[in-house]
Amino acid sequence: MEIIKGGVTAAAGFEAAGVEAGIKYQNRKDMALVYSQTPCKAAGVFTSNMVKAAPVIWDKEIVEHSAYAQAVVVNAGIANACTGSEGYACCKKTAQAAAECLNIPEDAVLVASTGVIGMQMPIDKITAGVKKLADAKKDTMEAAQMAAEAIMTTDTVDKQAAVTFEIGGRTVTLGGMCKGSGMIHPNMSTMLCFITSDIAISRELLQEALREDVKDTFNMISVDGDTSTNDTLIVLANGLAGNPEVVSRNEDYEKFRQALHYVTMTLAKKMAGDGEGATALFEAKVIHARTKEDARILSRSVVSSSLTKAAIFGHDANLGRAFCALGYAGVAFDPDQVDLYLENEDTSLPVYRGGVMLSYSEEEATRILSSPEVRILADMKMGDAEAAAWGCDLTYDYVKINADYRS
Amino acid sequence: MEIIKGGVTAAAGFEAAGVEAGIKYQNRKDMALVYSQTPCKAAGVFTSNMVKAAPVIWDKEIVEHSAYAQAVVVNAGIANACTGSEGYACCKKTAQAAAECLNIPEDAVLVASTGVIGMQMPIDKITAGVKKLADAKKDTMEAAQMAAEAIMTTDTVDKQAAVTFEIGGRTVTLGGMCKGSGMIHPNMSTMLCFITSDIAISRELLQEALREDVKDTFNMISVDGDTSTNDTLIVLANGLAGNPEVVSRNEDYEKFRQALHYVTMTLAKKMAGDGEGATALFEAKVIHARTKEDARILSRSVVSSSLTKAAIFGHDANLGRAFCALGYAGVAFDPDQVDLYLENEDTSLPVYRGGVMLSYSEEEATRILSSPEVRILADMKMGDAEAAAWGCDLTYDYVKINADYRS
Numbered sequence: 130m131e132i133i134k135g136g137v138t139a140a141a142g143f144e145a146a147g148v149e150a151g152i153k154y155q156n157r158k159d160m161a162l163v164y165s166q167t168p169c170k171a172a173g174v175f176t177s178n179m180v181k182a183a184p185v186i187w188d189k190e191i192v193e194h195s196a197y198a199q200a201v202v203v204n205a206g207i208a209n210a211c212t213g214s215e216g217y218a219c220c221k222k223t224a225q226a227a228a229e230c231l232n233i234p235e236d237a238v239l240v241a242s243t244g245v246i247g248m249q250m251p252i253d254k255i256t257a258g259v260k261k262l263a264d265a266k267k268d269t270m271e272a273a274q275m276a277a278e279a280i281m282t283t284d285t286v287d288k289q290a291a292v293t294f295e296i297g298g299r300t301v302t303l304g305g306m307c308k309g310s311g312m313i314h315p316n317m318s319t320m321l322c323f324i325t326s327d328i329a330i331s332r333e334l335l336q337e338a339l340r341e342d343v344k345d346t347f348n349m350i351s352v353d354g355d356t357s358t359n360d361t362l363i364v365l366a367n368g369l370a371g372n373p374e375v376v377s378r379n380e381d382y383e384k385f386r387q388a389l390h391y392v393t394m395t396l397a398k399k400m401a402g403d404g405e406g407a408t409a410l411f412e413a414k415v416i417h418a419r420t421k422e423d424a425r426i427l428s429r430s431v432v433s434s435s436l437t438k439a440a441i442f443g444h445d446a447n448l449g450r451a452f453c454a455l456g457y458a459g460v461a462f463d464p465d466q467v468d469l470y471l472e473n474e475d476t477s478l479p480v481y482r483g484g485v486m487l488s489y490s491e492e493e494a495t496r497i498l499s500s501p502e503v504r505i506l507a508d509m510k511m512g513d514a515e516a517a518a519w520g521c522d523l524t525y526d527y528v529k530i531n532a533d534y535r536s
Numbered sequence: 537m538e539i540i541k542g543g544v545t546a547a548a549g550f551e552a553a554g555v556e557a558g559i560k561y562q563n564r565k566d567m568a569l570v571y572s573q574t575p576c577k578a579a580g581v582f583t584s585n586m587v588k589a590a591p592v593i594w595d596k597e598i599v600e601h602s603a604y605a606q607a608v609v610v611n612a613g614i615a616n617a618c619t620g621s622e623g624y625a626c627c628k629k630t631a632q633a634a635a636e637c638l639n640i641p642e643d644a645v646l647v648a649s650t651g652v653i654g655m656q657m658p659i660d661k662i663t664a665g666v667k668k669l670a671d672a673k674k675d676t677m678e679a680a681q682m683a684a685e686a687i688m689t690t691d692t693v694d695k696q697a698a699v700t701f702e703i704g705g706r707t708v709t710l711g712g713m714c715k716g717s718g719m720i721h722p723n724m725s726t727m728l729c730f731i732t733s734d735i736a737i738s739r740e741l742l743q744e745a746l747r748e749d750v751k752d753t754f755n756m757i758s759v760d761g762d763t764s765t766n767d768t769l770i771v772l773a774n775g776l777a778g779n780p781e782v783v784s785r786n787e788d789y790e791k792f793r794q795a796l797h798y799v800t801m802t803l804a805k806k807m808a809g810d811g812e813g814a815t816a817l818f819e820a821k822v823i824h825a826r827t828k829e830d831a832r833i834l835s836r837s838v839v840s841s842s843l844t845k846a847a848i849f850g851h852d853a854n855l856g857r858a859f860c861a862l863g864y865a866g867v868a869f870d871p872d873q874v875d876l877y878l879e880n881e882d883t884s885l886p887v888y889r890g891g892v893m894l895s896y897s898e899e900e901a902t903r904i905l906s907s908p909e910v911r912i913l914a915d916m917k918m919g920d921a922e923a924a925a926w927g928c929d930l931t932y933d934y935v936k937i938n939a940d941y942r943s
Binding site: 450452461527 | 587588617618619621622623652654655765842843846847850852854856857859860863864867868871872890891893930931932935938939
């Protein structure tokens, strides 16, 4: 597997665009298109929230029932959630407009939205935007960049990743982009993430690989504990790499899973590190847990603790808070058996062992806490399972961004 | 039932004190004593956190196995959590010192701590503090006030409540105090709360009443989603009211439950409204849910949503966030059937109905959001159950307080 530059246009036959449609934001790109020159197999995972945005309902239908998908139209600014039948009609009109411009069937067009909940979409601006996107689409890295920028809301950087790998002597490429900064505590997938590949693979295995992968990637990040109404993760595979089609759980399937994991993991960590107001990427890692599920629950609990996150922002080595968050996760363990470490890229500082906080160097701890990536590692000494979760610190800017998001 | 002024000394035979012991804070009271002139039946509920502070372990033993209890010694500044056998030994030494000064058995002394996790207690200062407390204790309202102030950490106000009611022609009094501002998301009880009564009641019914009551009071408040290692709620009943002992679930027991509920509810709401950095008390009420448990889960989810809390701080009527929080609570419902209202003391503004956000007056919504008490009401239209949860807004000051709590 080789890591390459690029995003949704890295794989053969994919084009993208990002344009200004003036939906809610002014003077910035706010609509994006991902388009494949040939029909794609599509797989998707969506929010588990009972309150699902209209585009989530639309996309689930397409992923489950359409013969194939060929385009995704995305807008930022309005989430098209809590918008009732008018909101769903807007998804249909968006797909119709794209189908006409791109000369593909209406039920091959996926749609996705992110932004304010409860506001209706300005459908005229959306359909005008679709036309601009269809005219602007290109298969270049610049086009992928424009698309990645257009889907941002409170994100401070665009988020892309791509890799290549070999199957049956053919080079297969996989690339993706995502957005997400607040309302991030996915439970099924994440805010918005689009991955494209030229791999030839069966629809069943594409969906299976995605469903398994999110358990350790997008479902393990948290910015604020709020699971969005719009979480959407879609993979499109058009088969243009010309590899022998992957139809069984063989070595080729494993290669694809590894490539997919690299791209999703990279994007998920970019999302956590760019959490609203964040100054640091915060990783909680749990090793030697009894089961994988225990390890996931424990690491998610630590990475979601507001008090721990505030302490990281303050570079304050108040690590009892992280241990406390292990304790209320809902997993049984003996506190006297657990070891806790504070880590960054080059240092591992033991902070808790044998039932007591150790007297570690405050200076050393503050140095680690001032790193751009801070890790808390818990060794449960109960079994062989491990998991990691990613989030960010809790800052003044998180409050600032969210106290007045709509204006 | 009559609401009266006072706290832990309101009931007959109870004394209290609050003194400066210099444990961690300087120039303020940081140790408190609650003492009964005669032996008490004791009931308690404690944190469900796997990581339990030493005093929680000590108190559970006493509540479950001692013949009676007669005193509670409390300190603020250090939580005595993650302190291992040294921490437990400190509880024992504290109880021994109190037993000696007060001339009561060691196993009749409860202890409680709140503050930083992972630091060892200065036992000499604690035992010196115990002596000062024993000398200072009085049965006055001023003494209760001193005790209530001594147990504060980041609290901005002391929290007390008391009531009287009649049983068999005798006046029974019930009073209490609590502290709690951060690390508040109780699951069994709350940070620290002490309730005293002169009622004569069986130990079994005292414990049962407490256990049932917390489900709708202390377990329904949340400041930051962090369940503490030290949550402790204790009730002491010395029987000095001279009422016929309550030994069955009769009318007298119901009177006691109502009085207990008033005191715990009042204290719980005071705690939520004084959440770290809070500018408003935030109530989420759910009516017409299918089951009581559903109603509790839904209301807790809304009151715990960081995004909704930040919007309340900003007086921004971004109510899709509250609806979103209902959706990810883990309870099944049809979003098209639910009605949502934004309320304060004198106004109820419909904001969501029939699957769409309504076009409400922003001015009116901002006015409601600027109230000291803000309520979001969800009508699920599924059954007869209801519940309410209490929290506060998420502010700059929450981050400020917690980014550098130890210094």
